[in-house]
Amino acid sequence: MKSENTSNKSTLSSVNIELLKLEFKTKYQQLLNSTRELTERKEALQTAFEEIEDIYNNAPCGYHSLDENAVFVRINDTELRWLGETREGFTGTRKFPDILTEESRQKFYRNYPLFIKSGHLHEEEYWFVRKDGSPVTLLFSAAPQKGSLKKMVCFALDISRYA
Numbered sequence: 001m002k003s004e005n006t007s008n009k010s011t012l013s014s015v016n017i018e019l020l021k022l023e024f025k026t027k028y029q030q031l032l033n034s035t036r037e038l039t040e041r042k043e044a045l046q047t048a049f050e051e052i053e054d055i056y057n058n059a060p061c062g063y064h065s066l067d068e069n070a071v072f073v074r075i076n077d078t079e080l081r082w083l084g085e086t087r088e089g090f091t092g093t094r095k096f097p098d099i100l101t102e103e104s105r106q107k108f109y110r111n112y113p114l115f116i117k118s119g120h121l122h123e124e125e126y127w128f129v130r131k132d133g134s135p136v137t138l139l140f141s142a143a144p145q146k147g148s149l150k151k152m153v154c155f156a157l158d159i160s161r162y163a
Contacts, residue, residue, distance in 0.1 A: 062138065062156030065145060070096040070112065073151070082138070082158050084131035101127040101135070115152065119144045125159070136160050 056063060062079030064072055072091050080087060083099065097105045104126045115121045121142040128136045138156045145151035 062158070063154065064156070065151060065153050066096055067151055070108075072096065079138075079156055082130075082136055082156075083128060084134075099128050101129060103127065115142060121152075121154075137162075 057077040059076060059078055062076060062082060064075040064079055067073050072094050075087070075091055080090065085094075097108045100108060107124075108126065111121065111124065121140060124140050126138055126140060128138060130136055136158060137160045139159045140154050140156050142152045142154040145153050
């Protein structure tokens with residue numbers, strides 16, 4: 001009887017070990033599949049991000065964001081080209097009114113509080129002084145950045161040839 005019991009225990013142990021191996025293999029395969037899926041999703045998100053970044057930076061119109069102090073938080077390459085500027089030393093340091101003509105600067109200081117109050121700016125002309133000193137006229141529309149009434153996102157068109 002003892003040998004039969006020992007044999008049964010041994011068989012049960014072997015079966016349990018095989019079941020554990022199978023469960024481990026299944027869990028390992030699930031983990032591998034999850035890892036592959038996460039990698040594929042990460043790559044898809046990265047590709048989408050790069051496409052959106054390209055669209056933003058190379059749009060035929062200018063885009064920028066200003067903080068509550070009218071400092072450029074972000075600006076696209078199109079608008080930087082119009083202004084003859086580079087991103088370095090511009091975003092995070094330059095203020096919108098600092099690159100305006102005196103007349104446009106006064107207009108900005110009159111309109112900015114109204115923008116903060118109303119939340120919108122629609123097709124306003126501003127005259128800028130490019131880095132090389134030449135003028136450029138841009139037509140702006142703006143709205144508050146989602147989730148903030150103190151930050152604004154702006155859309156610009158170069159209308160210099162029409163002004």
